[in-house]
Amino acid sequence: MKIFVDRVKCQNHGQCAISAPTNFELDANGELQYQEAFSEENISDIEDAVDSCPLQAILLKS
Amino acid sequence: MPPLAGSRPRIGIVGSGIAGLRAAKAILKCKVDARIVLFGDEAHRTYNRPGLTKKRYPLSDALDMMIAEDVKVNGAENDALTWRLGTRVETADLRDRILHLSTGETFEYDGLVIASGVRPRTSVWGNGECGLHAHRTLRGLDDARYIHHRLQAGEKITIVGAGFVACELASLAKEYGCEVLMLEALRSGPFENILGERVSVALGRWLAQHDITFLTGDSARELLCDLQPSHPGPPSDGALFIEAIGSVPNVEWLHGNGLDLSDGVRVDEYMRVAPWANVFAAGDVACYPDPWTPGNLTRMEFWKNAIDTGDLAGRSLASSMGHGPVTSRIGYFPSMSTEVLGLRIQIAGNPRMSDAMEIVCGDLDQLDQGVLVAYLREGAMIGAAYMDKGARFNSAYIKLLKSLRER
Ligand SMILES: Cc1cc2nc3c(=O)[nH]c(=O)nc-3n(C[C@H](O)[C@H](O)[C@H](O)COP(=O)(O)OP(=O)(O)OC[C@H]3O[C@@H](n4cnc5c(N)ncnc54)[C@H](O)[C@@H]3O)c2cc1C
Numbered sequence A: 001m002k003i004f005v006d007r008v009k010c011q012n013h014g015q016c017a018i019s020a021p022t023n024f025e026l027d028a029n030g031e032l033q034y035q036e037a038f039s040e041e042n043i044s045d046i047e048d049a050v051d052s053c054p055l056q057a058i059l060l061k062s
Numbered sequence B: 001m002p003p004l005a006g007s008r009p010r011i012g013i014v015g016s017g018i019a020g021l022r023a024a025k026a027i028l029k030c031k032v033d034a035r036i037v038l039f040g041d042e043a044h045r046t047y048n049r050p051g052l053t054k055k056r057y058p059l060s061d062a063l064d065m066m067i068a069e070d071v072k073v074n075g076a077e078n079d080a081l082t083w084r085l086g087t088r089v090e091t092a093d094l095r096d097r098i099l100h101l102s103t104g105e106t107f108e109y110d111g112l113v114i115a116s117g118v119r120p121r122t123s124v125w126g127n128g129e130c131g132l133h134a135h136r137t138l139r140g141l142d143d144a145r146y147i148h149h150r151l152q153a154g155e156k157i158t159i160v161g162a163g164f165v166a167c168e169l170a171s172l173a174k175e176y177g178c179e180v181l182m183l184e185a186l187r188s189g190p191f192e193n194i195l196g197e198r199v200s201v202a203l204g205r206w207l208a209q210h211d212i213t214f215l216t217g218d219s220a221r222e223l224l225c226d227l228q229p230s231h232p233g234p235p236s237d238g239a240l241f242i243e244a245i246g247s248v249p250n251v252e253w254l255h256g257n258g259l260d261l262s263d264g265v266r267v268d269e270y271m272r273v274a275p276w277a278n279v280f281a282a283g284d285v286a287c288y289p290d291p292w293t294p295g296n297l298t299r300m301e302f303w304k305n306a307i308d309t310g311d312l313a314g315r316s317l318a319s320s321m322g323h324g325p326v327t328s329r330i331g332y333f334p335s336m337s338t339e340v341l342g343l344r345i346q347i348a349g350n351p352r353m354s355d356a357m358e359i360v361c362g363d364l365d366q367l368d369q370g371v372l373v374a375y376l377r378e379g380a381m382i383g384a385a386y387m388d389k390g391a392r393f394n395s396a397y398i399k400l401l402k403s404l405r406e407r
């Protein structure tokens, strides 16, 4: 499974970076940067990030 | 009253918002062999409510469809789940386990989830007209469609209130190029009850700097309408006048059951509505023991809160029917964000309960350069807020949150 963020929907709210800082981060300009791949042990943080996004911009794709 | 031998138990969920849907999903995931019926008085399946105010849409004949498509939430496709949309639950009799529906039918349940959410507070009845304006509110997809249409036409908009919905709406209207007037008669600026006066005044300045006419106190009050519907004032000019002055929990349908409905529906840490072993509540309507300030109750109107409490209510209900233990209690840590005219505002913890604030970095006169604020109660940090155009202090903010959570 990989993380996919819909850039059209994403508005850089940064809620995901709070839930799963290992994979999501806002850069100095406030733009979201993220890593697609994650390890199984972080899955609950990642799911938390998916749910926390108020714009439902984060998808997990296999 | 155990379910009749051999028949599948019936579960009713009142409210087809995200809390109701998540409860249904959790029950299905626990493999409860039951029939689940999800009642919703809106005509739409579950959608992403926060998405209603987050972006501007291009001019199009298909605007209504575009918004609906954009805020679509994947439903739970399962034969065990029936959607009863456009159907209101008028009253409930918890002792006899019966719901009375707007269609005149009744529904007998073995388990019940209350997820009926909140509705906007108004100063006149419904979307009524006072002497001067047609009052509207914003909560549902239909409201959002109406408002986007009118904003696209570039109309002038008056917004009463300065909370989240009011500020997001003002920001949206500005993006559409509309003239915006905001009236806040009670407080000195946006989010004052949460973030305190100093931050609130700074946010009010931010609005004014972005060409929003932001009036407070008497100058706002003067422009509020006369609330006597019979008052023979000048005829309503039909201008866009939106009230965003808070919300009211949808609990009237539960009257007569002896429940504590003073602030939503009171539940325990498993989302159970005492004294009933088979009734649970979740989402905006549920008032639960605050895991972060023991002894206090909390009721939160946030998306992630509805997801987590909906999930827990579903698992607790499954457990009450003998499907698995409920292990985790409410773990939701309050954290939300919004964007107002390019300024990202993030709030976490419980700043409302603070007795002091401290600027950790930045300057309230220069919000766009980033300001990080800690909120304290008896010397200990209980909340934080971060405002910025970029994300200069974001890692510092996340660090603050970590120490808040590990308290
Ligand atoms: C414009 C707007 C922007 C927002 N932005 C954000 C944001 O950025 N971040 C965030 O965290 N939160 C945000 N929120 C709050 C968030 O949307 C809510 O916390 C969340 O949707 C609550 O979900 P819920 O399922 O508890 O309630 P609701 O979504 O209100 O669902 C309850 C449903 O039950 C129905 N109902 C009520 N009574 C009955 C009855 N008797 N019979 C049948 N059906 C009934 C209601 O009509 C409604 O459809 C926003 C809210 C609004 C209005």
Ligand code: SF4
Pocket (backbone or CB within 6 Å): A005, A009, A010, A011, A012, A013, A014, A015, A016, A017, A024, A032, A052, A053, A054, A055, A056, A057, A058
């Ligand atoms: S929470 Fe959603 S909108 Fe915010 S940065 Fe993450 S993906 Fe983007």
